[in-house]
Amino acid sequence: MIKTDVIIIGSGISGLVLSLLLKRKQIPHIVLDRLQKQKVMALAETLPPSAMTLLEELELLKLFEETALRKTYGYHSIWGSKTIQTKHFFDNNPFKYGLKIDKQTIRDTLKTNAETHILSYDLLENIAITSEKVCISTRYQKEKQHIQGKYIVDATGRNRALLHSLQIPIHHYDELISFSCHIPRAKHKHMVHDVFTESFAGGWGIVSGLCKNTQVMTLYTAKNTGLHKQLTDYSNWKTILADTKYLRKFLSKEIPDTILGGKANSSAPQHMAGNNWLAIGDAAMAFDPLSSHGITNAIYTAHRASQALIASSYTLENYKQDMQGIFTAYLDTKNKLYQREQRWSKEAFWETYNLQEV
Numbered sequence: 001m002i003k004t005d006v007i008i009i010g011s012g013i014s015g016l017v018l019s020l021l022l023k024r025k026q027i028p029h030i031v032l033d034r035l036q037k038q039k040v041m042a043l044a045e046t047l048p049p050s051a052m053t054l055l056e057e058l059e060l061l062k063l064f065e066e067t068a069l070r071k072t073y074g075y076h077s078i079w080g081s082k083t084i085q086t087k088h089f090f091d092n093n094p095f096k097y098g099l100k101i102d103k104q105t106i107r108d109t110l111k112t113n114a115e116t117h118i119l120s121y122d123l124l125e126n127i128a129i130t131s132e133k134v135c136i137s138t139r140y141q142k143e144k145q146h147i148q149g150k151y152i153v154d155a156t157g158r159n160r161a162l163l164h165s166l167q168i169p170i171h172h173y174d175e176l177i178s179f180s181c182h183i184p185r186a187k188h189k190h191m192v193h194d195v196f197t198e199s200f201a202g203g204w205g206i207v208s209g210l211c212k213n214t215q216v217m218t219l220y221t222a223k224n225t226g227l228h229k230q231l232t233d234y235s236n237w238k239t240i241l242a243d244t245k246y247l248r249k250f251l252s253k254e255i256p257d258t259i260l261g262g263k264a265n266s267s268a269p270q271h272m273a274g275n276n277w278l279a280i281g282d283a284a285m286a287f288d289p290l291s292s293h294g295i296t297n298a299i300y301t302a303h304r305a306s307q308a309l310i311a312s313s314y315t316l317e318n319y320k321q322d323m324q325g326i327f328t329a330y331l332d333t334k335n336k337l338y339q340r341e342q343r344w345s346k347e348a349f350w351e352t353y354n355l356q357e358v
């Protein structure tokens with residue numbers, strides 16, 4: 001039996017950043033790292049300039065900058081009208097750049113830091129929580145492991161392994177799904193930045209530079225459009241994007257090896273924390289990728305969770321209320337953003353957002 005203070009389930013960015021922050025304060029903890037089941041694809045995620053301030057405050061800026069694909073200085077978009085809009089980050093303060101990252105590379109670097117705290121497993125067998133302690137049993141290559149802790153943290157992303165085991169209801173605010181693939185890099189003469197977003201009748205899409213020769217294209221839609229069945233086949237993308245101004249021009253003749261689909265909707269549990277448990281990152285609140293704030297949220301919730309687990313002046317109840325407030329504000333901003341696009345307000349995809357309150 002392993003005895004520790006904090007058991008973190010999940011070794012994504014949220015779980016690993018929490019581990020690093022607890023390690024700095026010498027808080028005994030274990031990160032339960034499930035052997036990878038899900039398919040992964042490099043998505044060249046964006047960290048906006050606002051995230052640099054948080055990283056600097058947490059003394060993580062160097063680690064993220066050194067591991068990032070590159071700095072990013074802005075993006076282009078067509079949203080709400082046919083006109084292309086450009087956002088340059090050099091208007092931002094104090095950081096005039098964001099980062100393009102490969103989540104997997106950042107995770108690997110953070111994992112090296114957390115090495116001595118990581119416990120691998122391939123099967124989670126049981127979680128038992130009482131007011132005094134948390135007991136968990138796992139299996140690793142048929143060998144049973146028992147871990148006992150004072151607190152347990154759900155850092156399993158949208159899977160929400162702990163929250164499901166606690167039977168906490170999850171609220172889903174839309175049905176956004178994503179389809180991503182790698183295509184050869186193409187540059188448009190009017191675009192100085194290598195991130196471009198455009199909406200269309202059945203959803204929206206983004207192209208983002210990954211490396212010298214490759215870019216990632218992701219299209220977002222919802223189940224109620226029926227498009228999700230067609231988007232698994234790249235040969236349909238040309239027809240789906242036929243009315244876009246630029247997005248269609250990025251499509252390649254070659255068929256990509258893989259199209260990776262997944263959930264991308266906004267969701268949150270009814271409660272983000274209890275007596276001796278809490279959720280962080282996507283498990284606590286899953287953001288729409290349009291916000292580019294999912295990873296910032298993973299880092300921020302890990303930071304606040306570390307305070308709730310360490311400082312007596314900041315309780316789990318404070319954490320729960322603060323995070324709920326952030327999620328309410330996020331939903332308001334997101335809905336307003338979607339409602340700025342009125343060109344297809346009667347289409348199934350956009351109608352959903354128009355019916356939501358702002």
Ligand SMILES: Cc1cc2nc3c(=O)[nH]c(=O)nc-3n(C[C@H](O)[C@H](O)[C@H](O)COP(=O)(O)OP(=O)(O)OC[C@H]3O[C@@H](n4cnc5c(N)ncnc54)[C@H](O)[C@@H]3O)c2cc1C
Nearest residue numbers: 010012013014034045046156157159161281282292294295
């Ligand atoms: C298509 C797409 C594009 C995105 N683009 C951006 C972007 O540009 N910028 C941005 O900031 N965010 C972006 N995001 C969101 C961002 O990726 C997430 O918000 C962020 O990775 C959440 O981190 P996390 O640690 O909470 O969860 P995750 O990264 O999901 O990590 C969870 C971990 O838990 C593990 N796990 C799952 N189930 C279990 C279990 N039962 N037991 C143990 N472990 C388990 C998983 O294997 C994983 O390692 C995007 C998301 C999508 C879908």
